[in-house]
Amino acid sequence: MKLPKKLRNSIREKAISRARTRILIAGRTPENFSQEELEVIVREEEDNIKNNYKEKGLLALAALLGLGWWI
Numbered sequence: 001m002k003l004p005k006k007l008r009n010s011i012r013e014k015a016i017s018r019a020r021t022r023i024l025i026a027g028r029t030p031e032n033f034s035q036e037e038l039e040v041i042v043r044e045e046e047d048n049i050k051n052n053y054k055e056k057g058l059l060a061l062a063a064l065l066g067l068g069w070w071i
Contacts, residue, residue, distance in 0.1 A: 015045035 003011070019041045023030055030038060 011046055011049050012042075014049055015042050018045040018049075 019038070020030065022041065022045070023033070033041070
């Protein structure tokens with residue numbers, strides 16, 4: 001599914017922020033990683049963000065349909 005550019009940029013920025021935090025929590029700096037490794041970390045965070053949006057969307061849909069008690 002193709003997302004609008006503004007939403008893609010927003011997700012990308014949020015993923016970069018989360019990746020920085022993840023790297024710092026691990027006790028390392030971004031300079032310790034190659035460009036490819038950083039891209040993989042950011043991609044993982046982007047996927048996590050997208051999955052969270054999808055999950056929340058499905059829960060909201062279930063709530064609208066009155067299915068909240070059975071899920």
